[in-house]
Structures are given as structure tokens and as C-alpha cells.
Amino acid sequence: MFEMRGASVGPLRAYKMSIRTEMNKNLTRIQNELRQTRKVINSSKTTKNREVNELQLTIESIQKLTQTLLDASDDLSKLKAAENVILKEKNTYEFKFEQKNEEERVKEEDFIDDEYNDEEELTIPKANSSKSVEFDLNFD
Numbered sequence: 001m002f003e004m005r006g007a008s009v010g011p012l013r014a015y016k017m018s019i020r021t022e023m024n025k026n027l028t029r030i031q032n033e034l035r036q037t038r039k040v041i042n043s044s045k046t047t048k049n050r051e052v053n054e055l056q057l058t059i060e061s062i063q064k065l066t067q068t069l070l071d072a073s074d075d076l077s078k079l080k081a082a083e084n085v086i087l088k089e090k091n092t093y094e095f096k097f098e099q100k101n102e103e104e105r106v107k108e109e110d111f112i113d114d115e116y117n118d119e120e121e122l123t124i125p126k127a128n129s130s131k132s133v134e135f136d137l138n139f140d
Contacts, residue, residue, distance in 0.1 A: 012079050012082060012083050013083070016079050016083075023072045026065050026068055026072075027069070030062055033058050033061060034062075037054070037055060037058045040054050040058075
């Protein structure tokens with residue numbers, strides 16, 4: 001899902017910051033709901049049934065927000081892994097490029113004929129002549 005090769009790290013960091021901001025908002029909401037729950041518990045005017053219902057609703061909303069935070073945490077860990085991959089590739093790209101060029105150079109050297117003599121002549125006898133035809137094989 002987060003395979004981003006050759007991409008810059010900037011957008012990932014911005015996305016991570018937006019997830020962290022959202023997590024902080026959710027955390028604030030959870031803290032506010034906990035304060036409200038404490039008020040309900042401390043209130044002497046409410047009935048037991050009403051308290052239980054409000055507590056159950058609060059617990060459910062806390063569970064939902066907690067799940068949202070866990071999902072955001074998973075996204076952050078995936079983003080961190082993607083960021084590490086990008087940074088690793090960025091640091092090794094030049095090395096890989098140099099290594100590839102070295103391999104290509106070695107392959108080209110394998111095809112060079114060491115026994116080839118630049119002064120060799122190719123002779124082809126003509127049908128009506130005893131002279132040979134000379135070809136210049138120097139490509140310089």
C-alpha cells in the first residue's frame with residue numbers, strides 16, 4: 001500500500017503530522033468525555049439507571065475513539081516504514097547506479113577481442129583479376 005519508490009519524504013511527513021493532529025483531537029475528546037463521566041458519577045441528582053446508560057454510552061464512544069487511535073497508529077507505523085524505505089533507497093541510489101555502470105563496463109570488456117590485429121586485411125579474390133581487394137577495418 002505504501003510502496004513509494006523515488007518519491008520525496010516531505011509529503012509523508014506532512015501526512016504523518018495530519019494524523020498526529022487528528023490523534024491529539026481524539027485524545028482531547030476522550031479526556032473531555034472522561035471528565036463528563038466523572039461529573040455524572042459525582043452527581044447526586046441522577047438516578048442509577050440514567051447513570052448506567054450514560055456510562056455505557058461514554059464507554060462505547062471511548063472504545064470507538066480508541067479504535068480510531070489504534071488505526072491512526074497503524075497508519076503512522078506504515079508511513080514510518082515507507083519513509084525509511086525511501087530514505088534507504090535515496091542513500092543507495094547512487095551506489096546502485098555506479099554498480100550498474102561498472103557491470104555494463106565489464107560486460108563490454110568481455111566482448112573485446114584481445115587477439116584482433118588492427119592491421120589485418122580482408123582479401124577477396126576477384127573473378128577476372130589476381131589482385132586482392134583491401135578493406136580498411138579501422139573505425140576511428
